[in-house]
Amino acid sequence: MSFQIPRGTQDILPGEVEKWQFVENTARDLCRRYQYKEIRTPIFEHTELFARGVGESTDIVQKEMYTFQDRKGRSITLRPEGTASTVRAFVEKKLYANASQPTKLYYIGPMFRYERPQTGRYRQFVQFGIEALGSNDPAIDAEVISLAMNLYQTLGLKSLKLVINSLGDSESRKAHREALIAHFEPRIGEFCSDCQKRLQQNPLRILDCKKDRDHDLMGTAPSILEFLNEDSTLYFYKVQQYLTANGIEFEVDPGLVRGLDYYNHTAFEIMSNAEGFGAITTLCGGGRYNGLAQEIGGPETPGIGFALSIERLLAALEAEGIELPISAGVDCYIVTMGDQAKDRAVSLLNNMRNAGLVAEKDYEDKKMKAQFKAADRHQAKFVAVLGDDELANNVIAIKNMETGTQEEIALDQVITYLKQKTM
Incomplete structure (x- = not known):
């Protein structure tokens, strides 16, 4: 079903x-x-x-x-x-x-x-x-x-x-109410059933009727401004x-x-x-x-x-064709190569988020090329590439997705670097 x-x-x-x-x-x-x-x-x-x-x-x-x-x-x-x-x-x-x-x-x-x-x-x-x-x-x-x-x-x-x-x-409305009743009552039978009920309940509501808005009495009804x-x-x-x-x-x-x-x-x-x-x-x-x-x-x-x-x-x-300035994309997408790098990326991602960065990584065990495509779909400003070799040297490669430039950053400095670039 x-x-x-x-x-x-x-x-x-x-x-x-x-x-x-x-x-x-x-x-x-x-x-x-x-x-x-x-x-x-x-x-x-x-x-x-x-x-x-x-x-x-x-x-x-x-x-x-x-x-x-x-x-x-x-x-x-x-x-x-x-x-x-x-x-x-x-x-x-x-x-x-x-x-x-x-x-x-x-x-x-x-x-x-x-x-x-x-x-x-x-x-x-x-x-x-x-x-x-x-x-x-x-x-x-x-x-x-x-x-x-x-x-x-x-x-x-x-x-x-x-x-x-x-x-x-209340005094002005009372005077206007009496004038409205006197105006509509002789021909109230020409109006819808709702308006007929409203004549005594609240005749002001007749003026707000969608069904009878084109009735000729609507245009000649006494104005509240005349009774203020x-x-x-x-x-x-x-x-x-x-x-x-x-x-x-x-x-x-x-x-x-x-x-x-x-x-x-x-x-x-x-x-x-x-x-x-x-x-x-x-x-x-x-x-x-x-x-x-x-x-x-x-x-x-x-x-x-x-x-x-x-x-x-x-x-x-x-x-009016107005586009709201909605912030899209992530600050950093982590691309990993190798099991050790994949494991290290879990805590690195968490630390990035705790530092206020918008960050994401792959959870589908994709190849490196597919991970970069995922980074594009996430509109990532930077991609952090972490492989087992980088991990052994305690560095990480950071690619600026707008300029295409890439540089190596010490792993313990990557969050500071990204915050300076994005925040």
């Missing part, structure tokens, strides 16, 4: 995984500079966390979650996103009591959604996200957006577009001011609502305009969620964050 990988998942093999490592290490380094600390939460949580935290009216909760019962009949869900779990940990572990606030966290890990697989979108995907909890300062909104833009630009992406919007505070009160207007103005001060270009899009129920005030998306990237251009999305901690049993805590798919990021890099 043969087995195949489940639809919507992928094997990331050597040669490709190095790109992932480079991107993830770049993200970790940025977080270190911005003072975001890593958090690792469980792969699965109680289903109610996502129902309450993500929102009952969202497509994620209604259609996309991998939910099952454990052996005691409890409803468990593989995490579809990282914010709810991070805020749950923030509340449960009382991180809000720490003297230093805001609490700035990041995560990198697999998420799971049952949706139609397509380019850069999988049912198991890796998400990088950050969350800043405990500050109502619009400057932290600008910082979060800046970190996301910085990551893409550090990796070399240029065809980027940042769009922002304000969803307002004085405080919300000032907040949104300050976010734009700080982005401009950071040299970040953006567009205001009143139609940007994001797909989760917990957002308020700032919402944003970063998109790729690269030719050939695909119909779905969104790379990253995020926003402010000041009521989420309370929703899952914690104190009133403001928060803002974003999440992005590593798969989508790599697809954008490919679309």
